[in-house]
Amino acid sequence: MKTIKEINERIKEGKAVVVTADEVVELARTAPVKKIAKEVDVVTTGTFGPMCSSGVFLNFGHSKKRIKMGGGRVYLNGVPAYTGLAAVDVYVGATAIPDDDPRNSEHPGEFKYGGGHLIEDLVGGKEVEVVGSAYGTDCYPNKGLRTRITISDLNEAILFNPRNCYQNYNVAVNLSDKTIYTYMGVLKPRLGNANYCSAGQLSPLLKDPYLKTIGFGTRIFLGGGVGYVAWWGTQYNPSVKRRENGIPVGGAATLALIGDMKQMRPEYLKGASLTGYGTSLIVGIGIPIPVLNEEIIKWVSVTDEEIYAPIVDYSYDYPNSTGNVLGSVSYGELKSGKINFMGKSIPTGSLSSYKKAKEIAGILKEWIKSGEFLLTEPIFYFPGQDSGYKFKPMREV
Amino acid sequence: MEKKFVMHFPPVLVDKPIISTIVRKYNLDFNILKAFVSPEEEGTLVIAFSGGEKDVNSAVSELKDEGVKIQMIESDIKMIRERCTDCSVCVGLCPVGALMMDKDTYEVKFTPEKCIACELCIRGCPTKAMVSTI
Ligand code: SF4
Numbered sequence: 001m002k003t004i005k006e007i008n009e010r011i012k013e014g015k016a017v018v019v020t021a022d023e024v025v026e027l028a029r030t031a032p033v034k035k036i037a038k039e040v041d042v043v044t045t046g047t048f049g050p051m052c053s054s055g056v057f058l059n060f061g062h063s064k065k066r067i068k069m070g071g072g073r074v075y076l077n078g079v080p081a082y083t084g085l086a087a088v089d090v091y092v093g094a095t096a097i098p099d100d101d102p103r104n105s106e107h108p109g110e111f112k113y114g115g116g117h118l119i120e121d122l123v124g125g126k127e128v129e130v131v132g133s134a135y136g137t138d139c140y141p142n143k144g145l146r147t148r149i150t151i152s153d154l155n156e157a158i159l160f161n162p163r164n165c166y167q168n169y170n171v172a173v174n175l176s177d178k179t180i181y182t183y184m185g186v187l188k189p190r191l192g193n194a195n196y197c198s199a200g201q202l203s204p205l206l207k208d209p210y211l212k213t214i215g216f217g218t219r220i221f222l223g224g225g226v227g228y229v230a231w232w233g234t235q236y237n238p239s240v241k242r243r244e245n246g247i248p249v250g251g252a253a254t255l256a257l258i259g260d261m262k263q264m265r266p267e268y269l270k271g272a273s274l275t276g277y278g279t280s281l282i283v284g285i286g287i288p289i290p291v292l293n294e295e296i297i298k299w300v301s302v303t304d305e306e307i308y309a310p311i312v313d314y315s316y317d318y319p320n321s322t323g324n325v326l327g328s329v330s331y332g333e334l335k336s337g338k339i340n341f342m343g344k345s346i347p348t349g350s351l352s353s354y355k356k357a358k359e360i361a362g363i364l365k366e367w368i369k370s371g372e373f374l375l376t377e378p379i380f381y382f383p384g385q386d387s388g389y390k391f392k393p394m395r396e397v
Numbered sequence: 398m399e400k401k402f403v404m405h406f407p408p409v410l411v412d413k414p415i416i417s418t419i420v421r422k423y424n425l426d427f428n429i430l431k432a433f434v435s436p437e438e439e440g441t442l443v444i445a446f447s448g449g450e451k452d453v454n455s456a457v458s459e460l461k462d463e464g465v466k467i468q469m470i471e472s473d474i475k476m477i478r479e480r481c482t483d484c485s486v487c488v489g490l491c492p493v494g495a496l497m498m499d500k501d502t503y504e505v506k507f508t509p510e511k512c513i514a515c516e517l518c519i520r521g522c523p524t525k526a527m528v529s530t531i
């Protein structure tokens with residue numbers, strides 16, 4: 001048994017033993033759990049995939065002649081921002097697209113530029129055009145402005161993503177006779193391909209399946225900088241059925257994340273265009289898992305071959321929420337490039353980059369080893385499997 | 398020089414060895430990138446011919462005379478490496494294995510020689526790393 005405090009002492013002394021989640025998987029193939037638990041202090045995880053519930057709060061500061069954009073309209077490079085806040089605070093979400101984007105009027109739409117791309121441009125230090133309009137008040141008389149800003153001109157740029165880091169996810173296939181364009185990518189007809197979206201054995205919440213170490217306030221790698229777990233994520237669903245190794249059979253826990261976007265990097269926050277679907281933001285996340293006891297080593301050493309994802313048809317079952325699952329397949333098989341399913345050999349593709357996930361886990365490992373990144377004790381833990389907390393469908397009356 | 402073509406063979410020609418006859422006659426090297434026969438028994442072949450420019454052209458016109466429908470693949474597909482995140486979603490889409498994941502480095506590699514310019518990867522790539530230049 002170790003405590004976070006003890007591990008932090010070792011980190012400060014430069015003595016902590018830190019390994020990435022894929023390295024611990026390899027270690028566990030030969031070394032006994034007891035030995036690894038004794039020797040290793042921290043396991044770092046990583047993931048890098050499109051996460052639509054992401055966005056940024058911006059504060060522009062006040063113009064000389066003041067404007068109350070709150071309740072008015074604001075566009076950044078043509079992308080509409082949410083203005084239902086104070087005078088010069090806005091929120092731009094990853095899926096926001098310009099009013100004049102053709103969308104799916106010519107199906108499948110391209111969705112060339114949206115909130116995700118704007119975030120990438122801001123983080124990359126590019127100049128962005130701001131157009132604001134307002135109704136004018138006695139204290140905020142300005143009714144319209146047009147200016148250009150970079151991230152350094154902003155007072156705050158707070159990345160706040162209400163749902164990131166899905167614990168496990170569907171494998172999308174298409175049983176219909178025509179190509180479909182989904183948030184899981186382009187799916188060719190008659191099981192022409194199968195797309196998945198998880199870093200598998202490197203993915204943060206698959207390595208701490210019961211969230212025994214991750215909670216409110218956990219310090220993490222977010223978008224190339226430092227961020228924090230801000231809450232449990234929307235659609236959090238801890239009661240999903242699990243296999244013996246604790247891995248949920250489908251999407252389960254999620255996290256809300258927050259961090260100062262000014263210290264993040266465009267390599268780890270990238271705009272995405274999902275043909276026929278819309279725009280998104282590809283987010284790089286790394287979460288450290290303290291090795292507090294032997295049980296944690298059991299969780300973190302779970303391999304791609306032992307993590308299964310549900311196969312779901314996106315031509316009918318997903319759009320109509322039938323709940324039907326066609327089967328399940330391991331990430332080991334998915335990563336081999338082909339799965340055998342329904343008598344067919346189906347080529348696979350991932351929306352989540354394993355290479356980048358590995359890179360992120362590696363960077364976080366270096367941060368910790370160098371003593372600059374200390375672990376945090378969560379302020380509180382999130383509702384668990386037996387809490388009764390459930391993700392409900394919409395009430396339609 | 399090398400040129401790539403998509404060739405459609407009507408059912409009557411599917412079983413005939415016309416390609417081998419033609420390549421021998423004009424002394425061409427060839428590389429079959431993809432071949433399949435539809436349920437209606439029409440054959441489709443994606444093939445690269447290399448040899449003298451005149452020989453390639455003569456071979457193509459002779460095949461056309463035999464009743465083979467031929468389109469040349471003209472667009473040139475490129476990968477912009479800096480935009481690629483190595484996600485691999487294009488790998489499952491590519492019908493000819495021109496996009497493959499290196500199993501050791503997890504890097505997605507593009508082999509232009511295999512590409513038949515179907516442009517599926519262009520639609521499928523979330524970061525617009527695959528582009529067509531005509
Ligand atoms: S265009 Fe793209 S998907 Fe089509 S063959 Fe070339 S690389 Fe493969």
Ligand code: SF4
Binds near residue numbers: 482484488521
């Ligand atoms: S889909 Fe695009 S980003 Fe992903 S591996 Fe292919 S080229 Fe790279």
